[in-house]
Amino acid sequence: MNRGNRLYSSFGGVSIVSRHVSYNLLSPRIRRDIKGRIVPYVAPEVKLNFKDGYRLLKSYVANRFWGPFKVVVPVAVFLVVFQSIFLQPPVRDLGNMALGVCAVVVGLMLLLEGLRMGVSPMGEILGNTLPKKWPMMGVLPVVFMLGLGSALTEPTWRVLLNSGDRVTAEATPYLYALLHGWSEWLILVSGISVGLAWVLATLQWFHGWHLKPVIMSAAVPPFVLTVLAWFFPHVKEVAALAWDMGALVLGPVGMTVMLALGRGMVSAVGRGNETAQGLGMIALAAMLPVTGVLGLAFIMVASVPVSSIVADAAVIGTQIIEPPWYAVTPWIELGLAVGAVVPLMIFIMLLFRFILQEQVRGVGILVYGVVLSIPGLILLNVGMTLSLSYSGSELHSWLITRLSPAGVDGTVSRFAPGVEVAGIFVLAWVIGFAATLAEPGLNILGSHVERHSHGVLRARTLRFPVAFGAGCSSVAGVGILLPGLDPVAFLLPLWLLLLLLTWMAPEGWIAMAWDSGGVIPGPVTVPLMLALGTGLGGGMLGLGLFALMALGSILALLLVGLWGRGTIGWSEIS
C-alpha cells in the first residue's frame, strides 16, 4: 500500500489528513467460469455507519430545504413587517404564522421531491409505453380521462367556488348561479375542456405540429367569445371567472403529469420536430377551459331566465349550512391533497398492471415519490391556511376599511392615503413576485426546461422573469381593481399584444412562455392573491386577477425571449 500522510492546515476548523491508496486494492476480484467467461460480479450492499448516513441524509434534505426556505421566509417576514407598520392592530398570533410558514416550507419541499421522484417518472413511463402498445385511437381516450381527472381533482380552483358566498344573485345572477347551483356544470365543462386539451396535445406530440399555429389558433376563441360577451351584460359578468378558471384549472400535480406524459410520448414517437420536448401544451389546457366556460355562460344566458336564478337563490339563502367535520381545516386540506394525487396515480398504476401488462422497474422509488407528495400537499395547504387565516383576514378587513368609500368605519389612519395606496402596491408586487417564485408548478417547469436544454437555460432564467412579470401584473391588477374597473377589459388588449409577440418570438420560447402562464397561479399564489383581491375587488371579488398574473408572466417571458434572441436562443440548442 502506497501510503503517505500529509497534514493540511485546516478547513473550517477541521484538520485534514490525506493518504494515498491504490485502486487495485479496492476493485473487486472477477471470477471466470471454465470457459473463461466472466462471472457477473454483483456488488454487495453498502452499509453506512450512523455518521455517514446522517451526512448523506443531511445534504439530501438541506439541498431541497433551502430553496423554498429562501423564498417563503423573506415574504413572511415582509408580511409581518408590513402589517405591523400599516395595520392598526398589529399582527396577532405570530406563533400560528410561524408554524404555518414552517409547514409551507416543508410542504413545498416534500411536494417538489414527490412530484420529481414519483409523479413525473410515472407520467413519463406511461407516455413512453402507451403509444408503443396501443394505436392512436386507444391512446386518446386514456389521455382524455387523465386530463379530465387531473382537472376534477385539482384543489386550487376550489377557492374560486368558496368565494362564491360574496356574490349576490340580484347583482350578478349568472355568476351566482355558476358558483352555486350550476357549479357542477362549471367543473364538468372545465374538466372536459382540459381533457380535450390533453387530446390535442397528444396529437401535437405525435405529429410534431408547429407550436405557433396551434397556440395562436387556440388563443383566438377566448378572445372572440370575450369580445362577444361585451354585448351580453350577463355573460360579461362571468368572463373574469372564466379566465381565472383557465389560469387555475391545471395545478402542480396535473401539469407535472402532462409535462411528463409529453416528454415520454415525444421520446417514444421520436418525430423530427422535438423543439420543445413536450412543452407548449399546458397553455392549451388553460385556454380551452376559458372557451368552455364562456360557452357555458352563453348557453345559460340563453336557456335560464334571471328570475328563476333569483328565486332559487332566495330559497338557498334562508338555509344556514353548518360545515361538516370534513370541510374544516385540516381535514379539508387532507381530503383535497389525497384526492389530488391518489386517484390519478392509481389510475396510471392500474393501466400498467391490467391493460398494458407492463412491469414497471423501480416501483419502490415511484411509490416513495407519490407517497411523499401527499403530505407535501397537505402541509403546504394547511400551512397556507394557518399563516393566512389571521394575517390574511386582517389584511382583508384593513383593505376594505381603508379603500372602499362605503366601508370607512371612522378609524383614523396614521398615514396619508397616498402612503397607504403606495404600500398596497408594494405589497401586491412582493406577493406576486415571491409567491410565484415559490410556486411548485413553476419549479417543475423550470427543471424540465433546464434538463432539456442540457443546462444552458437555467431554471432561474425562467423563474425570475416569470415572477417579475407576475409581480408587475399583480400591481396592475390592484391598480385596476382599486377604482373598480373590470380586469377583463384589460385582459383583451394584453391578449392581442401577446399574440403579436408570439408571432415574432422563436418557437421554443413561445412554448415556455405560454406554459409558464398556465402553471403559475397555483397553491401558493392563490390564497395570498385571494386575500388581496377580495379585499380590493368588492363586488368583483377580485376575479380576473389570476388571469392577469398569468398573462403578465407570459408577456415577461416573451419579452425576455425576444430581447435575448441570439444570445440565449433556444433554437440553437435544439
Add this chain to the structure above:
Amino acid sequence: MTTSERTITFLTDVQLITCIVQSGLGDIIVKAAREAGAQGATIFFARGSGVRERLGVLGVAVEVEKEVVNIVVASDQMEAVFDHVYLTGQLDTPGMGFMYVTPLEKAATYIPKEVVDRLEQ
C-alpha cells in the same frame, strides 16, 4: 498581397480536473474552483450510477442526474483547486460525487497580448 499573421500560443503544464456531482450542485463546485484560482469551468449534464444502487433504501437520497464539471488548471495550482473543490463539495460524503485529474498535453485559448508580451521579455 499580404497575408495577415495569426499566432497560437500554446499553454503547457495544464491539467484537467473533472468533478462529477449530483445535478444542481455544479455551481457550488465552480464557485469553489474559482475561489482556489481556477479561471473557468464547463458544466454538462449527465446520468450516472455508482454507490446509489448499493445503498438500498438510502439510495433515494442520491440523485441519478449528474453535472460534470470540467476545470482546466495550471499544474502548480492543481492541488489547491482539487482539495478545495473536494472539501467544499463534501465529496467525503457517500453519494456526493467523484473527481479526478487528467494531465493535458497542451491547451490554447485567447490570451491577452499584454500577458504574452510580458512573459516573452
